[in-house]
Amino acid sequence: MWRSHLARSLHKHRNQPEARFFQLATIGLDQRPHNRTVVFRGFIEDSDRFKDCLQIITDRRSQKFEQILDNPWAEVCWYFAKTRSQFRIMGKLCLIDAENPSLELQNLRQKSWQSLSDAARIQFAWAHPREKRISENLEIATPAPSLPLADFCLLLLEPIEVDHLELRGNPQNRFLYQRDDQGVWTEIEVNP
Numbered sequence: 523m524w525r526s527h528l529a530r531s532l533h534k535h536r537n538q539p540e541a542r543f544f545q546l547a548t549i550g551l552d553q554r555p556h557n558r559t560v561v562f563r564g565f566i567e568d569s570d571r572f573k574d575c576l577q578i579i580t581d582r583r584s585q586k587f588e589q590i591l592d593n594p595w596a597e598v599c600w601y602f603a604k605t606r607s608q609f610r611i612m613g614k615l616c617l618i619d620a621e622n623p624s625l626e627l628q629n630l631r632q633k634s635w636q637s638l639s640d641a642a643r644i645q646f647a648w649a650h651p652r653e654k655r656i657s658e659n660l661e662i663a664t665p666a667p668s669l670p671l672a673d674f675c676l677l678l679l680e681p682i683e684v685d686h687l688e689l690r691g692n693p694q695n696r697f698l699y700q701r702d703d704q705g706v707w708t709e710i711e712v713n714p
C-alpha cells in the first residue's frame with residue numbers, strides 16, 4: 523500500500539526536517555491553480571474515520587482558506603531524494619477552524635496546537651498575512667499553548683487517489699492507488 527512506501531521514505535529521511543515539506547495545490551476562486559509549500563504534521567493514528575488523512579496546519583487569513591471553502595479538492599506533491607520517490611496525493615480537504623461544530627475535530631485541532639513550538643504558534647498572532655507591512659518589528663506576546671488562537675486551522679487531506687513514481691530502476695516504476703467509497707484501496711502497476 524502507498525502508506526508503507528511513504529512510511530519507508532519518511533523513515534529514510536528521519537534526520538532531515540525538510541523532507542516533511544510538500545507542495546499543496548488548491549483551486550482558486552478564479553479557477554486557476556494555486557500552490558504552496560506546507561509542513562506535513564503526521565497522520566491521525568487513533569481515528570478509524572480519518573485514518574488515512576494527512577494533517578496540515580494553516581491560518582484562517584491565508585488565501586487557501588477561502589479557496590478550500592469554495593472547492594475542497596487539492597493535490598499534494600512530495601518528493602523524497604534518498605528513495606527517489608514522488609507521491610502525488612489527491613483528495614478533499616476538510617477545514618477545521620474555530621467554528622467547526624464537531625467535538626472530535628475540535629479535539630484534534632487543539633492537540634495539533636499543543637504540539638507546536640512557540641515559534642510556530644506565534645505566527646498565528648502576527649499581523650494579517652499578505653497585507654502591506656506597516657511595522658518591521660511585530661511586538662507580540664507568545665500565545666498560550668493550551669487553547670488555539672482563533673485563526674489557527676487544522677486541515678485534513680483525505681486521499682482518494684495516489685500516484686507513486688519511483689525513479690530508481692530502468693525502466694522506472696509507477697503505481698496508482700485508488701480508494702473506493704468503502705475506504706478500500708486498490709493498487710495497479712502502470713507504465714512510468
Ligand SMILES: Cc1cc2nc3c(=O)[nH]c(=O)nc-3n(C[C@H](O)[C@H](O)[C@H](O)COP(=O)(O)O)c2cc1C
Nearest residue numbers: 543556558559560561578579580581584585586587
Ligand atoms: C518550508 C515552508 C513551510 C511552510 N509551512 C506552512 C504550513 O505548514 N502551513 C501554511 O499555511 N503555510 C506554510 N508555509 C507558507 C506557505 O507556503 C504560504 O506562503 C502561505 O500558506 C500563504 O499561502 P496562501 O495565501 O496561498 O494560503 C510554509 C512555507 C515554507 C517555505
